[in-house]
Amino acid sequence: MESLLQKAFSPDLFRQQAHNLVDQLADYLEQAQSGSLEMVIPYKDPEESLAFWQEDYEQGQGDVTEFFSKTIQYSNHLHHPRYMGHQVTPPVPISALAGMLSSMLNNGMAVYEMGLVSNPLERILSELLAKKIGFDKNGGGLLTSGGTLANLTALLAARAAKTDVWEDGTNERLAVMVSEEAHYCIDRAARIMGMGNEGIIKVPTNELLQIRTDLLEQYYQEATDKGLHVIAIIGSACSTSTGSYDDLEAIAAFAQKHELWFHADGAHGGAVVFSDKYKYLVKGINQADSVVIDWHKMLMAPALITAVIFKRNDDAFRTFQQKAQYLWANQHSKDWFNSGKRTFECTKLMMSVKVYAILKAHGEQIFTDNVEYLYDLGKQFATLLKARPNFELALEPESNIVCFRLKSTSGTLNELNANIRKRLLEEGKFYIVQTTLGDKLYLRVSLMNPLTTETDLIALLDEVERLGKVVAS
Template sequence: MTLAELNHLFDPEQFRVSGHALIDLLAEQLTNQLNGDASLVKWQSPLEAEQAWRQPMPESPEFSNEEFITWLKQEVLPRNLSMHHPHSMAHQAAPPLPIAALCDLVAALSNQAMAVYETGPAATLIERQVIRWLNTAVGWPQGAGVLTSGGSQANLTALLAARQHMGANIWNKGMAATPRLRILTSEFSHYSIRRAAGIMGLGVEAVIAVAVDEQGRMLPQALKQAHEACAQNQEQVMAVVATAGCTPTGSIDPLQEIGEYCRTHGLWLHIDAAHGASALLSEQHRAKLHGMEMADSVTWDGHKLLYMPATVSAVLFRDEAASYSAFAQDASYLFHEEEDSEARGFNTSYRTLECTKRMMGLKLLAAFKLYGRQGMASLVEHAFTSAGYFANLVARTSGFTLLMHPQTNIVCFRYHGNSTLTSSSAMLNELQANIRKKLLHQEMFHLSQVNIGDNIWLRCTFMNPYTQQAHQEQLLKAVACMGDDLSANRKRAFPPFFCN
């Protein structure tokens, strides 16, 4: 490669020009999405959409930098789901703060691998500061932890620490060193708990689902019964996993009661608060998480109610020593015998699955520095208030059934109208699924659905602060119109008229 060719690949001036053009393009997209002027999604079936992407690898350049920006504008961005659109209400994925996206650009170009302190000095110190802030919010001023690429990895890390905490040194000796291990968790817990059990070699059947009440919260009495049943079967409970903001309904388990039970019986308590932990920042909603400080470990996602770009999560530990127990490693090219215990704490690879780990903490630090705890709390409060308004709207609107009043920002509901379909559970379930699908395919609203008690419920997650009450009212009208039309279409032979 010649020097001229090398300079072309790393040209700072071309980076500047392309960067300005790209930021202008993204700012225009952001404006259009926030105003609701952009398309929510240009729907194509995946098989149909993939045909345009089946191309051979280019042997030589196809684009100039300017042509590449144009291609992004014409071919990539229009095919994305518009996360900042006020009609995007499906999942616990944030419309990210713009400054946080810029911080990801800084992280990408500086490329701090963060295996050990010397491969990412500033990144390491920033992460430690963010971890201290989050631990303090939980109630652990002396706590520890690391940032991870997602809540699933955070949950796995916490459960690995819980397993090693049992004292059998399973990391070195394997599963044969212990009796049959079990994890007790809510039947509404995230699938990552079962996935972690599979990864750890316990098997997904080691996860025992504990019953929930009508509000989706783990029943302490059912937890006690499950624990006693394990003892009778000579099975050892490795951990109890409570949930603060479960994925199906956003419900929060009774953390104080569960914490007291675990303390009494010497059980490791992990709280998967990936979604709900951000309520700790709010004076208005913090009490909902009373008892979280009794946990041994906590998962907290930044890419949910902290409005960060995906992915950034934290796994937090009340006891700093426990934060080192998930993993053990010997790699002389990274970890040096002469390191003292103080220096060891600055090498994140001791405590995380990842060796190469991106600079995740900068965007969180920037948000707190720019907007403060109160500013971040206001986003959480707005989301919870928005969900409360929508739930009340559903409850008082004829033809709709509300599953429960939201504890966070997730609302589940069903449409039945005046249809005779209400006499058939299967047909009513089919109606909900078809309503959701048609709303998405016709690029009107993006909702999700969840199966609870053999019934399909439409599910809204209110993340976007630009989703106003008028949008929620439009949603119910669209659901009713679509539902009535789909119901009527079962009785006629011509295509239905869909709502505008």
């Protein structure tokens, strides 16, 4: 008799379940593209959703095919062209297949022997990005689990380059400079590193929500006068709320003058390094000491896969210098093939396989096409908004992130737009989010799906106008 364990590993069962799942996912793709998938987001409130799954759980062991089907049905559908919410890509299908491959092989990466394929692929991908950024042959880096961890990794490398805290601890008050519009993970990273409120010097932004480079000197002097040791400056490329690009060239010059580490957070918009049309937005990025780029935002791969690229790849080896006798013999050797020496993760997903599969199947051009199509679409959306007097555009978009709101003669605009967004969520035919700029609430789209068209954008604006009348009445 076959044991439970033997049955669970049955090749025939796997073949059958996998075929079924692939069929279900292909149907999902087809429906999303043909318009027959009605809901982008089948929203339920959290308690209702929990009750639904608790009931499912209480039914005990059952048909996994049905579980897969329900998971598809009740999830947020990023492949629907009317998904325009958070900055997560609808993964290009080949990368999802590579996800299945890598989950099955499960080579944990920390040491070369546990990542015979994924470690070399990671090096190739890091060198590809280093070249795109404009670094010379000394450039290189690693992959890690998301932009948040990647930014923390880069800032730890900055600290290792500027201080001996890792070995000796310190009484010094360290600080970093960043725009007040930077992603919250920078603030979090600085706090994790013990810098506290004072150590996070938030520089105001201009009307385009880019860091005010004319204020850098003043903020730096004030910090040093207070006894802070500023170690790094971070440029956003681009910011999260509005997709605004900081002036990286000016930041680079400032960093050089004061011998600061210059880090570029390109989690979202660093992907323009693949586009001749849009790479002007990151002019100066080649002068950064470190750059973060998410493959799972603009570069079509499933979450989480983030690149941390260093101008001098050797810097990466200082970040986590530690003895781990059972893993590697020499703490100080710079072996690129032992992933765990340079990353937070010990066991790590075979991330590189998912990105490499995209390159193998479609070539580099697919990244260029994706970035250019979506950034063009952002501009197209702004043009549509400006042609409709009922709408206000928060600022001219530099990327595929666009903030706007419906105007009205009655009631407060914040309330009106918040209610519209709530209704959109409940109805589930579009998925967009909201953000607050100053004291104004805006609707916000991140155009992440390359199958979204102008027709979808017009339909969104029609729907927002219609809901505007509904919620106002």
